[in-house]
Amino acid sequence: MTPPLKLLLCHHGTLGAQAAAAYALEVAVPGVTTLVHCLVVPELWAGMQGDDWLNNASTRDAFGDYVENMLENDARRELAGVEARCKERGIAFEAVMRLGDPAEVVLAVAAETGADLVVIGPPRRKGEEGLRSRMEMEKLVRGLRCPLLVAPRT
DSSP: OOOOSEEEEEOOSSHHHHHHHHHHHHHOOTTTOEEEEEEEEEGGGTTOOOTTTOOSHHHHHHHHHHHHHHHHHHHHHHHHHHHHHHHHHTOEEEEEEEEEOHHHHHHHHHHHHTOSEEEEOOOOOTTOSSOOOOOOHHHHHHHOSSOEEEOOOO
């Protein structure tokens, strides 16, 4: 296999994403590969306001700010972790954080960055922690113009 020049890693902190990161770092070649870390915040968070239990506009706004800050801090922590591992190995690193439908965002970022390979984690097992946002595999596979690798569980 020729080493990828642009490797798009879709990683958001779950166990599957950690398996994808481990695999991506294994196939990345220092001085050759640029690892593009794509962190997608599913669009379902966009409307999170707590309307069902918060009773005034200022409280809803404060709660919305809290959720947004929490998501941003979590995302920055994930990005920093992968970036540190890339630096340890001498692998160039770029970060992309977007809000939207996971498959659509991955397709857009793969096209924008000229990805040679996209690496994602395996589907979450029942009982594993984390948000159950689903990757629409058919949409992703049909739309990608480069290979897709689903990392094996570690």
